Amino acid sequence: ERQAAVSRQLFMREVVSAADREVVVADPYTGRRRKMLMFGSNNYLGLANHPYVRERAERTIAEYGVGVGGPPLLNGYTGLHRRLEERVAEYKGAEDAILFPTGYQANLGMISGLTQAGDMVLHDALSHASFLDGLQLTRAGHREFGHNRLDELEDLLDRYAPESNEMFVGVEGVYSMDGDLAPLDAIVDLCRRKGAVLMVDDAHGTGVMGAQGRGAASHFGVEGQVDVTMGTFSKVFSVTGGFVAASKPIISYLRFFARSHMFSASISPMVAAAVLAGFDVLEFEPERVERLRSNLRYFRSELRKIGIDADLSSPIFALRVPVTADVFSVARRFHDAGLFVNAVVFPAVPAHEQRFRISLMATHTHADLDRLVACIDELVSEWRAAGVNGVSK
Ligand code: PMP
DSSP: OHHHHHHHHHSSOEEOSOSSSEEEEEOTTTSSEEEEEEOSOSOTTSOTTOHHHHHHHHHHHHHHOSOOOSOTTTTOOOHHHHHHHHHHHHHHTOSEEEEESSHHHHHHHHHHHHOOTTOEEEEETTOOHHHHHHHTTOSSEEEEEOTTOHHHHHHHHHHHGGGOSSEEEEEESBOTTTOOBOOHHHHHHHHHHHTOEEEEEOTTTTTTSSGGGOOHHHHTTOTTOOSEEEEESSSTTOSOOEEEEEOHHHHHHHHHHOHHHHTSOOOOHHHHHHHHHHHHHHHHOTHHHHHHHHHHHHHHHHHHHTTOOOOOSSSEEEEEOOTTSOHHHHHHHHHHTTEEOEEEOTTTSOGGGOEEEEEOOTTOOHHHHHHHHHHHHHHHHHHHHTTOOOOBO
């Protein structure tokens, strides 16, 4: 009961300002408003409150109103939706793209639309819930392989090829909870050799990894070689919506067979305009991606000074909390220090994997990162003094 009470305060803290590097929160403990540094957002490049993006969205409301009130096949397809599909396709080096109301629905539609009885889907053990839920909607078989275990994947491909019509492989460009990458160059090669269709969820790689943030495939030099790329507008673009980018036949097929596309209302034109404006910013302000990367380098070197060797190949940092430590009181410490971070606890992860999912943004200053590192240092020193291991990735 205590946990439930604490977690009610810890989760769903009410943010009463724009999503930016600093946010104003209605403090559940004091009842007062206070500023906090945001380290728990996927607004990696600071587009959520970018003046140009805001202006484009506002202008679109003046022109189009706030929404369309219908699905794409009927009345919910504007010129902005088409332009966004084209922009996504171009950005991902694909022939075409299709939009979904959310990234979650993009995964549902991609899997249920493309796979059928007799097919086999092989996926990484750390696949996102939306991918796993998509598997519930298909009659295709599915098996998981250990996280990034390409040897296991190869064995499964060999084992199931003879009895399967079509083989599909599902991985993530950047894994959402640990922030590590799938080795896409090797995976593309493996799928080619075995004749499997590769689906990459690049929710967290889009806008962040590779040249101009074109995504994980660009990072690994295999742009245009991934068969199906799924992504979302809820991370770097910080609005909502999702997409699938692929060849023209695949996208045309999904327009009729992805039920989460066909039977759900389109994103509003102002959201489409905000994403299009976000693409402009990616193009015209490449320094944002650079600033994010330099923040990652700085954070990594500061963490090393306090004895933490972090991967940080993406803006996601998992601070693992020893199973003997009370994750809720640790969360309170971060909160009281004015640092907004997200606890990931059982049952979302096994108890021994409890952690804070910390994410960095291009807009953070070195002083912001220093405050975060100081708090982490304090905690980790206490865990070490108590003889427990604060393991970090
Ligand atoms: N895939 C991954 C890897 C994600 O992290 C998320 C968001 N948590 C999604 C898909 C779903 O995206 P959305 O929030 O746009 O529905």
